[in-house]
Amino acid sequence: MHKLLLLIENETLKMWKKRRFLVIVLVLLVIIPMFTYAQLTVAQNNKDKFADWRNEVLQQITDMQNRLSSNRIPEEWKKQQRIAVQQLQYYLDHDVNPSSPNGVTFTREFMNNAVGLFIPLLVLTIGSDLVSGERGTGTIKMLLTKPVRRWKVLFSKLAALTLYVSLLVGVMVLLCYLISGMFFGYGGWGLPIFTGFTINGSEVDTSFVHVVPQWLYMLMQTGLVWLSAMTVAILALMVSVLVRSTAASMVIMMASVIAGTILSSMSSSWENAKYLFAVNLNLPAYLEGSPPPIEGMSFSFSLIVLAIWAIAGLIVSFSVFTKQDILN
């Protein structure tokens, strides 16, 4: 047990020394201020135009209804708009601002938008070369000639990866909050958020809607973000076990994640796409009550699909890694 801990510590330090995480933090430090600035301009603009947020929401609803009455718009898109209208109307009816500008709301929305593509890509930068990288440099022989069982080696890598995924999500939330808070203020933890919208076709059923304070909503949402990031991490580990070159393993994972985002925005026509992991990554959308990318998907469906992919990924990585011949 002690040995395993030492192994995990060793892997953690190795990953730290590769400075990938530093790069990620730098990327975040560039991107978050950009989005904060964009959000700030929008907020400023709306402040000039509208007396308060209720007028703004009302105008949003009216604009959406106008777009709905146009018959040049595809039915699929109309459905989403109809749902959005009903949800906005619900917020307005209950006198709750759906997007009051503050650091917490910004963080919530940033994480919400990052979960599908941005976070997976960041996870891949740390996860994709875990095994293939050692093969490339030849250090894998050193590692495997030590008197340690192979599954322990891989497990320590997995544990270190888990730690870094957590760190990534944590640092992201923290940076978002700190940077956006400078402009929007650091309040907003107690604001009410509605969750539990059930969607039937293009109708929104509000009978299960309940209020959640924003801090709890953030906790739930970040947990789900972490869950989908972990699925991507485990699959990246699997690919890096299977594929010799780091570049190839990176490309394979990126391609599947990007394909997933494209599929979920085009969606519908190919229904079996819902069994792909990359289409199910956007778990926070269920919390928010946005319609699923493909008919027939639900919160529990996505959870199960992700779990199956992750478990399969683990089985494949461990069984291959423990039996694999290390050549050259």
Added chain:
Amino acid sequence: MRSSKRLGIMIGGCSLLITILMLVGIGYAIKDQLFPSVSAQPQVTALPEQTAEKNQLRIVAIGDSLTKGVGDSAGGGYVKQVVDSLAADPDKQAELVNNLGISGLRADQLAQNLKTDKGIAYALQQANVILLTIGGNDLFQSLQGVGDSNAAATAEQSMSLAQVEKGLEEGLTRLDNVLSELHRINPDARVIYMGLYNPFFDVEELRDGSLEVQKWNERAYDMLHGYSNMTMVPTFDLFEERIGSYLSSDHFHPNHEGYKQIAQRVVQAL
């Protein structure tokens, strides 16, 4: 070596803490989504009461596609032009609170919205000028698109003129509902109602539609007259002979010039 040990413990400790937090979050999320408690249904809360400020014009535009500005190549329709030309006048500080025009809206839908939608009431209460266009869709819905499609269905057109006559009575009842709802929500604001025009004046078979439009306008004026704060701005004469230059290519909505004419009249009325 010792410093790297400390680094390892720091990274590990922080990450472990976050991991536990995330697991708690997932637990909550699953409980919240899959086993929601129905007891905590949020109550519908009343939006705060609003009163319009006296010293400036606060405008809310409500109604159908004319309010929305359909057909205006520059976008914005007459509402934007009204607000712009009023804002240019330093004596009158004009501000558009909301433009709530929805294309294709009928008077019965508007009356329903006014009755149930508290957001709309909220905006209307902030206003001291309300611009209203409604009724065109009630009266002409059956005829829309007649002018620009070639006259394949001439027989149908004369039939639909009969429909216009039939729609008149019903439409006027709906208009009455709209006006009384408006009065209930904001009895103080000046309401300016745009009279209807006949977009099919140049279509031989539908020229008589102008008579129905006039009936509508006359009856509408009667209703508006009953409220001291409401007036009507006529628009029918603008479009009788100038359909070519004032109507947009859909042969139903005004174009930019047409909206400009309407806007001028509204400004004069204010």
